[in-house]
Amino acid sequence: xxxxxxxxxxxxxxxxxxxxxPYLMLxxxxxxxxxxxxYPLLDGLKASTRTYRYGSPISxxxxxxYVHLWSDAQFLNSLWVTVKFVAxxxxxxxxxxxxxxxxxxxxxxxxxxxxxxxxxxMVITPVVVxxxxxxxxxxxxxxxxxxxxxxxxxxxxxLGNPLNAFIGLVVLDVWEWTPLMFxxxxxxxxxxxxEPFEAARVDGAGAWRVFADLTFPMMRPVLAVAIVLRTIDxxxxxxxxxxxxxxxxxxxxxxxxxxxYDTAFKFQQTGYAAALFVTIGLVVLALAFSAIRLLRRIDAx
Amino acid sequence: xxxxxxxxxxxxxxxxxxxxxxxxxxxxxxxxxxxxxxxxGKTTALRILAGLDMPSAGKVFIxxxxxxxxxxxxxxxxxxxxxxxxxxxxxxxxxxxxxxxIRGTPDIERKVKIGEVAAVLEIGHLxxxxxxxxxxxxxxxxxxxxxxxxxxxAFLMDExxxxxxxxxxxxxxxxxxxxxxxxGATTIYVTxxxxxxxxxxxxxxxMHGGELQQMAPPIDIYDRPAxxxxxxxxxxxxxxxxxxxxxxxxxxxxxxxxxxxxxRFFACRLAEIVEIGLRPEDCSVAQHDAPDVLPGEIYxxxxxxxxxxxxVRLDGGNVxxxxxxxxxxxxxxxxxxxxxxxxxxxxxxxxxxxVHRVNSNGREK
Ligand SMILES: Nc1ncnc2c1ncn2[C@@H]1O[C@H](COP(=O)(O)OP(=O)(O)OP(=O)(O)O)[C@@H](O)[C@H]1O
Ligand SMILES: [Mg+2]
Numbered sequence: 001x002x003x004x005x006x007x008x009x010x011x012x013x014x015x016x017x018x019x020x021x022p023y024l025m026l027x028x029x030x031x032x033x034x035x036x037x038x039y040p041l042l043d044g045l046k047a048s049t050r051t052y053r054y055g056s057p058i059s060x061x062x063x064x065x066y067v068h069l070w071s072d073a074q075f076l077n078s079l080w081v082t083v084k085f086v087a088x089x090x091x092x093x094x095x096x097x098x099x100x101x102x103x104x105x106x107x108x109x110x111x112x113x114x115x116x117x118x119x120x121x122m123v124i125t126p127v128v129v130x131x132x133x134x135x136x137x138x139x140x141x142x143x144x145x146x147x148x149x150x151x152x153x154x155x156x157x158x159l160g161n162p163l164n165a166f167i168g169l170v171v172l173d174v175w176e177w178t179p180l181m182f183x184x185x186x187x188x189x190x191x192x193x194x195e196p197f198e199a200a201r202v203d204g205a206g207a208w209r210v211f212a213d214l215t216f217p218m219m220r221p222v223l224a225v226a227i228v229l230r231t232i233d234x235x236x237x238x239x240x241x242x243x244x245x246x247x248x249x250x251x252x253x254x255x256x257x258x259x260x261y262d263t264a265f266k267f268q269q270t271g272y273a274a275a276l277f278v279t280i281g282l283v284v285l286a287l288a289f290s291a292i293r294l295l296r297r298i299d300a301x
Numbered sequence: 302x303x304x305x306x307x308x309x310x311x312x313x314x315x316x317x318x319x320x321x322x323x324x325x326x327x328x329x330x331x332x333x334x335x336x337x338x339x340x341x342g343k344t345t346a347l348r349i350l351a352g353l354d355m356p357s358a359g360k361v362f363i364x365x366x367x368x369x370x371x372x373x374x375x376x377x378x379x380x381x382x383x384x385x386x387x388x389x390x391x392x393x394x395x396x397x398x399x400x401x402x403i404r405g406t407p408d409i410e411r412k413v414k415i416g417e418v419a420a421v422l423e424i425g426h427l428x429x430x431x432x433x434x435x436x437x438x439x440x441x442x443x444x445x446x447x448x449x450x451x452x453x454x455a456f457l458m459d460e461x462x463x464x465x466x467x468x469x470x471x472x473x474x475x476x477x478x479x480x481x482x483x484x485g486a487t488t489i490y491v492t493x494x495x496x497x498x499x500x501x502x503x504x505x506x507x508m509h510g511g512e513l514q515q516m517a518p519p520i521d522i523y524d525r526p527a528x529x530x531x532x533x534x535x536x537x538x539x540x541x542x543x544x545x546x547x548x549x550x551x552x553x554x555x556x557x558x559x560x561x562x563x564x565r566f567f568a569c570r571l572a573e574i575v576e577i578g579l580r581p582e583d584c585s586v587a588q589h590d591a592p593d594v595l596p597g598e599i600y601x602x603x604x605x606x607x608x609x610x611x612x613v614r615l616d617g618g619n620v621x622x623x624x625x626x627x628x629x630x631x632x633x634x635x636x637x638x639x640x641x642x643x644x645x646x647x648x649x650x651x652x653x654x655x656v657h658r659v660n661s662n663g664r665e666k
Contacts, residue, residue: 203400205374
């Protein structure tokens, strides 16, 4: 009798540990997530409903910050610049990355080296990349100016000219992030089954038809994921612009991230900046969700 | 003209020699079954003909054309892959009609064709599904449909029935044979199922270890195997092989002297034969002490319904004998094996058939 109770007790204790173990193991990670992600997020949300003076909140204004955003010409302009920047960079990166991935799928001598070299830009610190590009673009001693002068032209105005500065920024982003696209798409291509491609060749499809009828449809999910990832990431681009142009000349390269930074730290409008970033976060979230929804619909049909 | 010719085709994968000098000629409009055990290079041979692999040496001809260096799509062939190779993101109907679509066949014509082949292969109800929603056997039939929807110079089929159930396999066997005869295209049909090979083909080519062992009409493959491998690979249960030594006017096998006809005896002596081959159906059970039978004891009895397979242990090895359905015997019982020496063939020391059987109907070739 006694030993029976004893056994039940042990069993229960054992079961208790079994039940608790997953939570115990999750706890440290969960604490960190709560501490560095959830708390700042909630704090940011709170901040976005207040106005600040000299760094401390002075009053609750409800949703007024959010409403104000949509009549702020500078914000709307920065949003427009960002959308242009993201759309242009990401689409160029996708096309270029796909082309490179298709090219690097073939086996030939030196292919491993090529694949390695191609992903180097991605692993360099963004600030360093921006500094290097500043050196390239600089109108007095930059590489482009040197090249142009060697060929008999004058100094190249890149960062001083609104259109050129914007293009220069897109070129930088493409240079740095095409490798990520390339890497994701190459992995996707390599995981496709081989036989359908052989069957298509026997069935009479040429290189273009194989791409259009097989490769592209089979790669669509991977491509979509890569684009969504890059889009979310590109919306947050900050360091490169900050180092390269600080948003100038004028507002030509002022992305929302730069504008938000300026409002927060230059103009000390902490609450307004918080509302701005929350809004951008929601926009990106909505974008990502609709992209995934679209993807699922394509997959199901 | 769509005959197929392999001319001294060699294929190496690195150091691995998969095909050693394959010479194979398939006449126009013939149905050739490529038969061999797993890993003998059947798929490799087919892929070389399709243009998916380059031979390491040698040439391939379709009709009069040397196609060795041509792209697959310029060879005018249709292929059924061992692994189906369906297009995953297309529906069954799109899969089937893809070869036609690529060639710009008008919509109406395509619809009609899809309907036709779908009916033949009993997949009409699956046309709107995608490959991943199909069973293995259904996928295989879709792959088959995609190949036969067109009218190519040659069909290449890599074990197209291996995943079907027994009943479907039987019907499909007949359907494919009819279809190939109607379309009149040269067909190379890879299989490791000898029944398929023997029942469907005009010609059977037996491969082993990357080498062609024999190419002949099914009946000859069965009756006049070129060597010991073909003899034992084709036929179920396989041919019985017993070691023999030469004796006066005959051979000594299973502890008895088997008398041989004079010319056959001399041929055997000349070729220095070492083994005798006997088909199970050419043997019969007898009293163990009857004259001219090989004495032994029953090892296993397997009733098959329409007949009984009796495995008998003799001096020198076991032999299978086909006996009547009413055969009764206990394991270990003494029994004799009787046969007509004219139905036996003899192998020399390297396994080549030195002396063939004299066919029972007297058609000695
Ligand atoms: N791409 C390859 N690289 C290296 N070895 C290969 C390759 N393809 C086939 N082989 C080898 O070549 C041999 C013949 O292969 P093959 O696929 O032609 O056999 P098979 O006769 O079709 O067999 P099965 O009946 O099992 O399909 C095998 O030993 C296989 O391991
Ligand atoms: Mg095979």
